[in-house]
Amino acid sequence: MMNELFILGELMEEPQSGYYLRNALQATLGRHRKISYGVIYPLLEKLENEGFVEITNIESDRKNKKIASITEKGKERFFELMKMPVPNGAHNSDIYLIKLDIMQHLTLDEQIQLLDEFYKEQKDIVEDTQAVLKKLAEEASKDHWYASKKFGLILQQANIAIEWIERFKDELKKEW
Structure with missing residues (x-):
């Protein structure tokens, strides 16, 4: 779903x-995620x-260059994928990044709804991380101290995302 959504979203532009x-x-997705042409070209063929x-x-x-264009059916599929909830799993943060990158094709209400879903995801991360930090603090050890540092980073990242979402929603409401 993730790669399909990204490709269709990019093709919505041109x-x-x-x-x-x-x-x-x-x-x-960032430099540490390697995306090969062996993923892109077969997916384009499938699409x-x-x-x-x-x-x-x-x-x-x-040179012979292949250019992909989205069809009306592809646009329908794009909106269908954008409206699907982000599944729980290893790649949900990547899916949110992709949806946030291409959400300009949605109505304002749909954009706000997507940001609200992302907000809830971040709030859940804050809640889960705070519970882990509390448990780690109950038993002082060197391992727990190091683990608490890592979970502190996760907590800060989620809180920064929450602040970003709130500012973005305010900006969207002013723009529309």
């Missing part, structure tokens, strides 16, 4: 090459077979 899509996904994108061959500078 037609793109697989090269561009791979680099954009790499930038979104084409499902009627979500059209691939056009363009010759330029003696």
